[in-house]
Amino acid sequence: MDKSRKKFSDIYDQCIGKIYRFIFIKVNSQEVAEDLTSEAFLRAWEAFKNSENPNSNNQKIDNPPAFIYRIARNLVTDYYRQKGKFQTISAEYVQMADPEPDLEEKAMLGSDCEMVRAALSNIKDDYREVIVWHYLDDLKIPEIAKILGKPEGTVRVLLHRALKAVRFALNNGK
């Protein structure tokens, strides 16, 4: 395996779950999430290959995970724009890798998860991203600030507003 392939393979292993989740929360479809995630990684790999090639004029990708998130975000936007699809809420696609709770607990957990997921899918993209990055991907505020190219204070405000937007969405049953 050549060097750039090995590097991208590591990036893939590190990011695949996060990007899939990031997309799934928005599209709420396993099939669509898989398609868009593959497409995001395929585009990222093409760009990564070129950036690693010394003969290429392409700029080096400094932060591959952030770069893939950006591709994924654009793909989701394109998906809704082109297909004109509306988001449907369905709990059947939420995969729970976890230990097998009893049916009642599972139903409650699934239901709670689905409500939160649905609420997240209905808030602004900027809000959803900071919530996913901070609470699911465990990125620190400075890291998110770096990805967004905004001051840390702005990110904190964004995160606060994002949580408020989720609560609002949950309360209004959207």
Place this chain on the structure above:
Amino acid sequence: MSESELIKKIRQLSEIKPRKDWVLLTKSRILGLSSQPEREKVSVFTVLKGLFFQPRMAFVLPVVLGLFIAAFTFAQNSLPGDLLYPLKRIAEKGQALFVSEAERPTAQLGLANKRLEELAKIAEQNQTPKLASALDEFQKSAAVAAKNLKKPQKITREVVDETKKFLENKERAEASLGAVIGGEELDVALSQAVENAIKDLGQRTLTENQEKLLKEAKEDFSSGNLMGALDKISQMNLK
């Protein structure tokens, strides 16, 4: 719902995970890799390396080679009937392959001489059990030498010297053993070779001294003194 409860519920979304088989398949599709573990490429060099350069082989090969060389060296001093004697004969046969046609009579006479020396040694050391095989080796060797001497050829200084040496060794061996050791075929061949040499020299332009030596050689040969005749021929400084 409090903020911490909300955050807790958000964190539960980390349970959303892609299918493992899809993850592997997608990776292999994107990177052009097999989902199976990559197999090591096998080259000719790898195979040869595996055959000849394994650590154990690297140790064993020089040891075997060393033992082989040592065995051949020790075999040079062996006598017929010894364990290593066949190795000595193999080495001699190997050397004979590289001898030219013109040098073959000298080489074969040389081998016949070696057999005589072995015979003399056995007789001197009174190693009776080895006598039979030593005599057998000598007769075989003498037969081959005779066969080569019968072929028409120019008598060189080397042939004369080896023949003289042979006659001396034979005399010594017979004296030690107190018996005739055979090899008459070679004696006849030698006699024939000396006769041919005298005829050949008679047709050449010779110096006064050489003509004198040739005359003496003829006389020795006529009287059956093969050694004397050869001695005169060797003094003629043949080229």
